[in-house]
Amino acid sequence: MIGATSILKSSVASPSAAAVCAHCGEPVPQGGDARFCCAGCAAAFEIIRELGLEKFYVRLARSARQRALRPEDDSAVDYAAFARTDSRGETTLHLMIDGLHCAACVWLIESVLARVPGVLDGRVNMTTRRLMLRWRGTAELAPRFAHKVAALGYRLVPFDPTLATATGDTRERELLRALAVAGFAAANVMLLSVSVWSGQAEVMGPATRDLMHWLSALIALPAIAYAGRPFFRSALAALSAGRTNMDVPISIGVILAAGMSLFETLHSGPHAYFDSAVTLLFFLLVGRYLDIRARGRVRVAAEQLVTLGVRMVTVVAPDGSLKALAPAAIRSGDIVLVAAGERIGVDGRVIEGRSDLDASLVSGESNPVAATIGTPVFAGTLNLTAPLRIEVTASGEGTLLAEIVRLMEAAERARARHAVLADRIARRYAPVVHATALLTFVGWMLLGDAPWQQALLNAIAVLIITCPCALALAVPVVQVVASGRLMRGGILVKSGSALERLASVDTVVFDKTGTLTLGRPELANLAAIDPACLGAAAALARTSRHPLARALARAAGPGAPAAGVEELPGQGLRRVWSAGEERLGSRAYCGVDSNSRPAPSAPELWYLRTGGAAVGFSFADHLRSDASSTIAGLVADGYRIALLSGDRPEVVSDIARQVGIADWRGGVDPAGKCAWLAERAGEGRRTLMVGDGLNDAPALAAATVSMSPSSAIDISQNAADLVFQGERLAAVDIALAVARRAMRLVRQNLALALVYNLAAVPLAILGYVTPLLAAAAMSSSSLLVIGNALRLSRGRAR
Amino acid sequence: VNSLLILIPVAVGLGLIGLVAFLWALRSGQFDDLDGAAHRILFDDDDQPPPKS
Numbered sequence: 149m150i151g152a153t154s155i156l157k158s159s160v161a162s163p164s165a166a167a168v169c170a171h172c173g174e175p176v177p178q179g180g181d182a183r184f185c186c187a188g189c190a191a192a193f194e195i196i197r198e199l200g201l202e203k204f205y206v207r208l209a210r211s212a213r214q215r216a217l218r219p220e221d222d223s224a225v226d227y228a229a230f231a232r233t234d235s236r237g238e239t240t241l242h243l244m245i246d247g248l249h250c251a252a253c254v255w256l257i258e259s260v261l262a263r264v265p266g267v268l269d270g271r272v273n274m275t276t277r278r279l280m281l282r283w284r285g286t287a288e289l290a291p292r293f294a295h296k297v298a299a300l301g302y303r304l305v306p307f308d309p310t311l312a313t314a315t316g317d318t319r320e321r322e323l324l325r326a327l328a329v330a331g332f333a334a335a336n337v338m339l340l341s342v343s344v345w346s347g348q349a350e351v352m353g354p355a356t357r358d359l360m361h362w363l364s365a366l367i368a369l370p371a372i373a374y375a376g377r378p379f380f381r382s383a384l385a386a387l388s389a390g391r392t393n394m395d396v397p398i399s400i401g402v403i404l405a406a407g408m409s410l411f412e413t414l415h416s417g418p419h420a421y422f423d424s425a426v427t428l429l430f431f432l433l434v435g436r437y438l439d440i441r442a443r444g445r446v447r448v449a450a451e452q453l454v455t456l457g458v459r460m461v462t463v464v465a466p467d468g469s470l471k472a473l474a475p476a477a478i479r480s481g482d483i484v485l486v487a488a489g490e491r492i493g494v495d496g497r498v499i500e501g502r503s504d505l506d507a508s509l510v511s512g513e514s515n516p517v518a519a520t521i522g523t524p525v526f527a528g529t530l531n532l533t534a535p536l537r538i539e540v541t542a543s544g545e546g547t548l549l550a551e552i553v554r555l556m557e558a559a560e561r562a563r564a565r566h567a568v569l570a571d572r573i574a575r576r577y578a579p580v581v582h583a584t585a586l587l588t589f590v591g592w593m594l595l596g597d598a599p600w601q602q603a604l605l606n607a608i609a610v611l612i613i614t615c616p617c618a619l620a621l622a623v624p625v626v627q628v629v630a631s632g633r634l635m636r637g638g639i640l641v642k643s644g645s646a647l648e649r650l651a652s653v654d655t656v657v658f659d660k661t662g663t664l665t666l667g668r669p670e671l672a673n674l675a676a677i678d679p680a681c682l683g684a685a686a687a688l689a690r691t692s693r694h695p696l697a698r699a700l701a702r703a704a705g706p707g708a709p710a711a712g713v714e715e716l717p718g719q720g721l722r723r724v725w726s727a728g729e730e731r732l733g734s735r736a737y738c739g740v741d742s743n744s745r746p747a748p749s750a751p752e753l754w755y756l757r758t759g760g761a762a763v764g765f766s767f768a769d770h771l772r773s774d775a776s777s778t779i780a781g782l783v784a785d786g787y788r789i790a791l792l793s794g795d796r797p798e799v800v801s802d803i804a805r806q807v808g809i810a811d812w813r814g815g816v817d818p819a820g821k822c823a824w825l826a827e828r829a830g831e832g833r834r835t836l837m838v839g840d841g842l843n844d845a846p847a848l849a850a851a852t853v854s855m856s857p858s859s860a861i862d863i864s865q866n867a868a869d870l871v872f873q874g875e876r877l878a879a880v881d882i883a884l885a886v887a888r889r890a891m892r893l894v895r896q897n898l899a900l901a902l903v904y905n906l907a908a909v910p911l912a913i914l915g916y917v918t919p920l921l922a923a924a925a926m927s928s929s930s931l932l933v934i935g936n937a938l939r940l941s942r943g944r945a946r
Numbered sequence: 947v948n949s950l951l952i953l954i955p956v957a958v959g960l961g962l963i964g965l966v967a968f969l970w971a972l973r974s975g976q977f978d979d980l981d982g983a984a985h986r987i988l989f990d991d992d993d994q995p996p997p998k999s
Contacts, residue, residue: 207989251985274982324972332965336958356950363954 170205172216172301175706188219192300201259207252215247217301225472227294230306231287238268239287243279243294245272246303257297264296276448279304320444323437326375330430333371334423337364338923341423345920354416361413361420368422372406375429378436394574394620397581401615402429408608419605421612424922428617431930439624442631446640461493462486464537482540486531488693492538498523500537502717504694506530508661510842511794515751516695518717528842528861532694534717552863555818555846569648570623573898577616585610588913602915610912613922614905618929622897625937630890633941638873639883646869649853650887652834656782656880657825657851659839660793660803662859664775666875667840669695669751669767671703681763685755688713688721688732696753697721697732699767720753728758738762771806772877779807781881788833792816792824794843821847838880840864855880886940893940897933904929 167176171189184190196204231241248254254272257279261270266289269282281293298304340360344352376399383395405425412419463471464483478484478494486492488503504516510528519525525538585607592603631641641647658664674682686704689697691713701707710730713723720733731738731754738754740762753765772778779789790811793800797814804812816824825847828835837844837851840860848854848867856868865871872879908925911917971977 251982251988254982254985255989272982273979274985275979321972324977325969328965328968328972332961336961339957340954359950363958367958 169218172218173210174216174218186218188299189217189301192217192219195260195299196256199260199263201256204252204256207250207255209250209252211249214249215303217247217249219299219301220303222291222295222298222304225291225294225298225304225306227290227304227306228287230308231290233287238282238284239289241281241287241290241294242307243281243297244305244307245277245279245297246305247301248272248274248277253302256300257302260296260300261293264293267293275445317444320437320440323378323433323440326378327430327433327437329371330375330426330433333367333375334426334430337368337423337426340364340367341420341919341923344420357418358413358416361409361422364420364422365410365413368426369406369410371426372402372429375426375433376402379429379432392575392578393571394616397574397578397611397614397616398428398432398620400582401425401611404608405612405615408605408612419919421919421922424612424919424926427923428615428926431617431927432620435621435624435628435934438628442628442635443644446631446635446642478540480540484538484540486536486538488531488534490531492525492529492531492536493527494538494540495526496524496538496540498525498536499539501534503534503536504532504717506532506695508667508841513661513795526842533692533715552818552842552845555822569645569894570620573619574616577619581611581614581616584614584909584913591913592915606913606915609915609917609922610909613908613912613917613925615926616901617926618901618904618933619898621930621933622901622937623894625934626890626893626897626940629937629940630886634870634883634886637879637882639879640871640873641869642871643869646853647887647890649834649869650836650884651891653787653836653852653884655788655790655828655833655835656884657790657792657835657837657847658809659837659841659844659847660791660795660800661769662840663838663844663857664791664803664807664877665769665771667769667859669699670770671699672766672768673764674703677763677765681755683707684730684757685732685753685763685765688723688730688755689753691715692721696751696765696767700732700753700765730758731756740764771803772875774876774878776807778877778881779809782884783808785881785884787884792821792847794818794841818843818846822850825850836880836884855883890940893937897936900932900936901929 168174169176169185169189170183171193172185174185176183176185184193196202227241227243231239233239245257251274254274257272258270261267261281264270266285267281267283269280270293271280272278273280279297281290283289283293294304294306340363344357344360347357379395379402380399382393383399386393386396402425405421405428409420409422409425411417461473461478462485463473463478464485465471470485482494483499484492484494484496492505498519498521500521502518502520505519505523505525506516507513507526507529510526516532519531519536524541525536588610589603589607592598592606593600596603627644627647630647634641661667682700682704686701686707687710689700689704690707690709692698692715710723712725713721715721716733716737719737720731722733723730733754735752735754738756740754751767753767754762755765756762782789788811789809790813791800791804791807791809792813793803794816795814800812800814804810813820813824821844825835825837829852834852837847837854838856839845839848839854840857842861842863844856845861845863845867848856848864853870854868855870855872856864858865858871858873860868860871870883872883904925908917911921976983
């Protein structure tokens with residue numbers, strides 16, 4: 149309450165130029181009502197106040213990474229289609245939430261829903277950023293409840309939970325249950341084993357020892373049968389496909405250890421390995437669980453980025469009504485309405501309206517182009533200035549999108565199937581181990597005069613001691629630590645083998661627009677412009693969404709927009725008032741003679757007022773602030789750098805010179821990028837492709853490994869192995885450094901595991917291995933490997 | 947030695963109770979939203995209406 153009123157007071161008391169909206173925190177555009185930026189925010193504030201939840205504004209910690217809480221019109225979203233009604237007449241709807249800033253948002257949404265009559269349950273999962281909504285009644289009520297949350301300023305995207313992540317979740321649960329069982333069994337069996345080991349030296353009789361063994365068997369055997377299933381399943385699948393993987397020697401080792409211990413227990417023998425078998429399973433399950441959990445988190449984060457980026461397409465039905473449909477449901481010949489500022493979701497032709505289009509994500513071209521009736525448009529293009537009606541000309545084959553997808557599929561097929569390091573090792577390791585065990589058996593039979601049972605026991609001891617516990621942990625633990633470290637830095641590692649591939653890279657290829665640059669224009673000739681003129685032009689510019697106008701407004705700083713401004717799409721802005729006429733727009737619109745001043749390669753705006761001379765503003769797509777230093781750092785590390793762009797060669801060469809890239813190409817189409825990469829691959833070079841546009845997607849799939857900024861178009865984010873957030877290009881450098889260090893640790897871990905095996909195997913062959921020795925060796929080698937991997941989470945990346 | 951016959955079942959039984967409790971917690975969804983649970987505790991419940999059945 150206190151916080152809300154103080155916010156009100158401060159904004160009322162100082163209706164200055166820098167006033168922010170009391171609800172969403174965005175700058176308030178007009179000088180008049182300084183409390184709210186729009187009617188939606190005013191309504192949201194009113195809802196919250198009426199429910200007595202003003203504490204929200206005190207508790208809210210705004211995050212710059214989340215979208216502002218500005219309510220949008222959600223009447224076209226089809227919530228009801230995703231709601232499911234069960235036999236008891238209760239309906240459930242799952243929604244993804246965009247705009248969750250902090251826990252206060254969770255509290256607000258749940259409190260608001262708890263006050264809506266009819267809602268049984270409204271629960272936000274903060275980890276996955278999802279809302280589960282349950283109410284009594286039919287699915288048709290869905291928009292009513294969902295709108296309560298949307299009116300607060302959150303964007304909701306309904307989804308079908310059975311399709312989304314069900315497989316990953318159930319696997320994670322199964323592993324956690326197996327981990328719990330294995331942990332319980334390991335602790336209790338170890339308790340019994342320790343008493344056997346210490347008792348043997350003292351006074352424990354064989355009868356007590358057998359009792360301990362029987363009890364161990366009682367606990368261990370069911371636990372192994374339950375907790376070992378993930379490994380047994382995977383091993384069986386590999387064997388039935390005629391391959392072997394790491395799970396084959398693990399399964400053999402565990403089953404033989406349990407079987408032999410049971411045999412010993414039946415015959416009152418001294419050598420029971422139950423503790424080794426269960427502890428081994430426990431350690432391996434810890435590794436597996438951490439691995440799948442880390443990957444699950446990344447998957448959820450990546451899905452979130454992509455799903456929220458996909459917009460419904462607004463279709464105009466024959467009767468004139470509007471309907472929001474998924475892009476997949478659009479047919480050729482449909483009429484689609486695209487509002488100003490919205491991304492076009494289909495390929496088609498403009499049939500009504502005039503506007504400017506920003507195609508930088510599609511073609512790499514940085515200058516906005518004008519669109520009029522008849523202009524072909526492509527999915528992924530941003531509509532800037534005015535609403536357009538578009539007739540869908542092509543669906544499926546023949547669209548630019550389909551062409552890109554086809555190129556991508558071809559590229560992914562061509563990408564050499566990368567065998568994961570751990571499986572490559574397992575393929576060589578397993579035959580060696582099994583041959584050693586066989587030789588041990590044969591050797592004891594021929595050379596030693598032991599009975600066959602003794603020979604078999606020694607052979608099995610070899611298999612148990614070589615069970616690749618440390619080896620199986622060596623790679624996943626490092627990967628978990630490395631991807632966790634990268635995730636904290638805003639870099640999502642989407643693919644399991646991405647780090648291995650990243651560490652092998654020797655060439656880094658960048659796209660220009662949106663990758664090296666921020667993908668938005670900035671005023672370039674600020675110093676040359678008269679401040680009064682800049683102020684007047686900025687007042688006009690503040691009324692427009694055109695990227696050049698916005699850049700001009702940004703450069704001029706905060707201020708009030710001019711009143712009575714008219715926008716002529718494709719030409720510019722105009723206002724006629726007491727002081728005469730003002731124009732801000734293209735060269736032709738402001739009557740600048742192209743002959744007297746040659747057109748530059750950069751985008752430009754002109755400002756003209758009655759009685760004055762035309763003033764030119766030129767713009768440039770600025771580099772990311774650390775682009776040059778990142779490139780210099782990569783060159784110093786010995787990487788070869790190249791720049792491939794779909795933009796005009798003169799713009800590309802300019803950027804290449806600024807960041808210091810000698811090897812550049814302009815005007816390259818998607819197929820050309822793929823061909824360039826294939827050529828490099830032919831020379832034996834391994835490439836990292838960094839790009840964001842639709843035209844980069846095939847190249848992202850074709851490169852050895854690929855990265856995308858989170859501002860990239862969804863297809864590119866799907867194709868990329870890593871996605872980085874934020875404006876700093878240094879993410880590329882950090883990812884490479886962490887990957888290299890991770891591979892170094894993996895190699896160290898593999899060496900440790902190998903040394904341990906080389907030391908222990910001779911003992912096993914000679915028959916000196918006891919259960920105590922096996923348990924100690926296995927646990928210590930696993931802990932050593934995990935400890936070594938954890939070094940990665942500390943210290944600097946390089 | 948006879949005390950073992952009592953102590954071992956007690957030890958294993960206690961462990962089993964812990965295991966069952968964990969599996970129950972897992973099944974009832976208590977591990978679904980660890981981030982949310984960490985923050986939820988910070989808000990008072992006095993302004994929430996009583997939970998509906």
